[in-house]
Amino acid sequence: MTAPKPISRWPVPDLNALPEDLREKILAVQEKAGFVPNIFLALAHRPDEFRAFFAYHDALLLRDSGLSKGEKEMIIVATSGVNRCLYCVVAHGAILRIYEKNPLIADQLATNPAKADLTPRQHAMIDFALKVCSDAQNIGDTDIAALRSHGFSDDDIWDIGGITALFGLSNRMANLMSLRPNEEFYLLGRVPKSKG
Template sequence: MTETPLSRFPLRPPDELPADLAERYAEVAERSGFLPNVFAALAWRPDEARAFFAMHDALMDKETPGLSKADRELIVVATSAGNDCLYCVVAHGAVARIRARDPYIADQVAVDWRKAPLSPRMHAVLTVATRLAADPAAVTADDLASLAEHGLTEDDVWDVGMITSFFALSNRLAHFAALAPNPEFFLMGRLPRGTEGAAGSAG
């Protein structure tokens, strides 16, 4: 079987990374058990890698009453599915399964979020997010007001727009570079931790 290249663009050897990125990448690989391909793909442009991951962390590594960390991941899954981004659907679907403690929810949202077993609040969130991803000019003040009616604060509403917009960039970059999802993502959150490798080798 022919091995799929990680990216269409150059890959920077790990020992040539700037010290701050090398430290971060090592922490991510240790915590996850592997280095997600998007990290490796961005390594050749260190300034952009720093900015990309800083924006990611600012949007995704916080939890509010209106938008949990799992909710934030499901926004990424739904909008990335609309943008046909395999990398982001698979990678963020894995994180969504873990954060939601639900092995099915990411697949349901990726295929048809309208039929997924979500709260009315999250249905409203994904209605607005997917509209923004598909047809930005179609989003109205009434759409934003509908989110407030479901308990989102002004900061939460802004986050819905920022997460959707940031991952629209990420989706397009993943398409442009032809990023392939790491195999490890496919089983994450589906089985008890530590059993993924055994299941993956069966068959």
């Protein structure tokens, strides 16, 4: 039997050795999800950065917005696909499938967003996120006007850019760490929950 592969190139601290605030956050996530996503354990290697990352993550993703929870995850999955981040595509793909109740959408967005089954408004959002991801220096007033024509507010446009930028950081750190997705993520939202 082969030994389990490490979840990160860097040491993963023992949960009981972590500062209390990190341990409480991780245990709350475990309570909700039924497991601890590996990103929490990997980032706990540097507690101050863990706190900073999740503070910005929560400020962007948990705030009231003109973007639905599913649309925020669409941005993450599409841009993480461009950045070839296995962890974020798998983990956020699972969350997206659950939010949208659609087992196909994450694979579509991660491989070819132009072919994804989205509304015209969502296509405009993803096109803009991809430009922020790969061509931000060329964003101009016409890009902003195109989003406004689909009903996005200035705050919504900021959210699209902020989520893309945060996950640019996250994708690069996950690749640096060789962060392994939890096996639980692979099937979430693909198969109906068993009734038990």
